[in-house]
Amino acid sequence: MQIIKTENLTKKFNGFTAVDNLNLEVQEGEIFGLLGPNGAGKTTSIMMLTTLLKPSSGTAKVNNFDIVNQPDAVRKSIGVVFQDPSSDDTLTGYENLKLHGLLYGMPADLREQRIKEVLKLVDLTDRRNDLVKKYSGGMRRRLELARGLMHHPKVLFLDEPTLGLDPQSRTTIWAYVQELAKKEKISIILTTHYMDEADQLCNRLAIIDHGKISALDSPSNLKKVIGGDVVLVKVENPNLDEIKKLDFVKKTQVHDGYVTLTVANASENLARILQTIGKVESVDVHLPTLNDVFLHYTGKEIREGSAEGGWGERVMSFRSRKN
Amino acid sequence: MYQMSQTKNEIVGIYAVWYREFKVFLREKSRIVSSVINPILWLFIFGAGLGSSINISGLNYQAFIFPGILAQVVLFSSVFYGVYIVWDRKIDFLKEVLVAPISRTSIFIGKVLGGATDAMIQIIILLIFGWIFGLVGLIPGLHITLFTGIGALFVLFFTTVSLTSVGLILGSQMESPEGFQLISSFLLFPIFFLSGALFPLNNLPVWLGSLTKLDPMTYTVDAARHIILGTSQYGLGLDLIVIIAFMLVMIWLGTYAFEKMKL
Known part of the structure; x- marks a missing residue:
């Protein structure tokens, strides 16, 4: 069964199309990812699906309810779970959860029981009476994760769940997300611009760029599309004509002083490539990653370095307020 | 699944918003302390300084400005409380509240009640101080009784509801906290100075007199003065009509602003 189905979902800000006729279906119980660079329209899509932003045209159904009419x-x-911190840091962890339970109209006994359960799930039981301002970034994220599923939602939205966290906290958050997906049996839709995150967590993912879906499949199927090993060569004036004549080179892409080649059996054929291509500064050989998939479909790389992620989208949403 | 009636949900939602505001208020002790110290400085330094050379219609000057200082506390506390919603938006806390299944009207009402609670607690503390100051003769002529104290509290409650709404309307339209200073220079101080909190209204030049009549706070100060000191310019009836009309208009505008608020 589909838990989310979008129909030509579109959002325009002052003539700029942030989300462009998005059509996708998310199945019940799966972890679905929206992968794309900053400003690709991921957060805008989430804002529409969570009813915080009205679509310019098109609509979507979440749990069979229409986001515009219901x-x-x-x-x-x-x-x-929003991209920026959304808990009140002058309240304790417990108080933030109690506030949430009240906002969602949970009866008191169920509320207290769920607070215990979700605190245990994210290992914050010991810290429940500490003010959130004393939490680390990772703990705060875990609290917000716990809060997001406290009222037994059918779908959990995670907008860049590990943005701004150190690598260790990120792996911890991943483990919690996987565990809660299993224990709470809910559907999860997450946005990320981290390749490893999408690869690790998602059953299926959509690569999204300029508000459109470039590809949609499971991470392993997406990587199969590459059809060989990836050889990344840094080289000035590559001898592309000769390279393209080699029968084991399946695909050639030039970007920012690099050449990315898709090669059958790279370990045997690397020497031939390096002899042919020109004066090589550096070379890297690896199995296909989502980064290669992204490059394959969009002709550019996702820059993982820009960790301020979503800034572009935020600026966009700031602008939209003036409308 | 749990099912409650929509009305009950909304009421619990209002309580939820209020619960958060109240907890935060209790935690920010420095805010409570300064909100009580400031008016006392006004009373004893400004009041004593100017009062040493004037008295107004037979009243001690400090007693005369006491109701005005109460109104000042309500004015600054309520408007800034409302404008603070800008900080909720700066992080994603506001989204967490807006994505909950309660109406924006309920969120607005919860916020207004939160602001009113803050202001009323400060006013109760100041009324108790005023009662003591009058009793021990620190401010001659100030005699606060339980009856007049509760009366003043009522009038100021209506006003704090209006002014919290004003703050929320401003805050819901502001994109960054940089406008805070502008609000206090261009809105709050003029409203305070024109309200007659610090001077009597019966002998003013025409231009100033007309401006004070346009200031909604004038009627709050006048009503509080009537209740606490038994002297007023316009009479309690007219004061209450203006105060309540202003409140209803601001609530209406505030709910509208919240409905239209973008993120």
Whole structure:
């Protein structure tokens, strides 16, 4: 069964199309990823699916409720973990959860029981009475994760769940997300611009660029599309004509002073390539990654370095407020 | 699944928003302390300084400005409380509240009640101080009774509801906290100075007199002065009509602003 189905979902800001006729379906129980660079339209899509932003055209169904006509029913069906901190740091962890339970109209006994359960799930039981301002970034994220699923939503939205966290906290968050997906049996839709995150967590993912889907499949199927090993060569004035004549080179792409080649059996054929291509500064051989997939479909790389992620989208949403 | 009636949900939602505001208020002790110290400085330094050379219609000057200082506390506390919603938006806390299955009207009402609670607690503390100051003769002529104290609290409650709404309307339209200073220079100080909190209204030049009549706070100060000191310019009836009308208009505008608020 589909838990989310979008129909030509579109959002324009002052003539700029942030999300362009998005059509996708998310199945019940899966972890679905939206992977793309900053400003690709991921957060805008989430904002529309969570009823915080009205689509310019098109619509979507979440848990069979229409996001435009039945926003209240949609809100009751979802939990959201936002990109920026969304807990109140002058309250304790427990108080933040209690506030959430009240906002969602949970009866007191169920609320207290769920607070215990979700705190245990993210290992914050010992810290429940500490002010959130004393939490580390990773702990705060875990608290917000716990809060997002406290009211038994059918779908949990995670917008860049590990943005700004150190590598260790990121792996911890991944483990929690996988565990709660298993234990709570809910569908999760997450956005990320981290390749490893998408690869690790998602059952299926959509590569999204300029508000459009470039590809949609499981991470392993997406990587199969590459059809060989990847050889990344840094070289000035590559001898592309000769390279293209080699029968084991399946694909050639030039970008920012690098050449990316898709090669059958790279370990045997590397020597021939290096002899042919020109004056090589550096070379890297690896199995296909999502980064290669992204390059394959969009002709550019996702820059993982820009960890301020979503800034572009935020600026966009700032602008939209003036409308 | 748990099902409650929509009305009950909304009421619990209002309580939830209020619960958070109240907790935060109690934690920011420095804010409570300074909100009580400031008016006392006004009373004893400004009031004593100017009062040493004037008295107004037979009243001690410090007693005369006491109701005005209460109104000042309500004015600054309520408007800034409302404008603070800008900080909720700066992080994603506001989204967490807006994505919950309760109406924006309920969120607005919860916020207003939170602001009103803050202001009323400060006013109760100041009324108790005023009662003590009058009792021990520190401010001659100030006699606060339980009855007048509760009366003043009522009038100021209506005003704090209006002014918290004003703050929330401003805050819901502001994109960054940089506008805070502008609000206090161009809105709050003029409103405070024109309200007659610090001077009587009966002998003013025409231009100033007309401006004070346009200031909604004038009627709050006048009503509080009527209740606490038994002297007023316009009479309690007219004061209350203006105060309540202003409140209803601001609540209406505030709910509208919240409905239209973008993220």
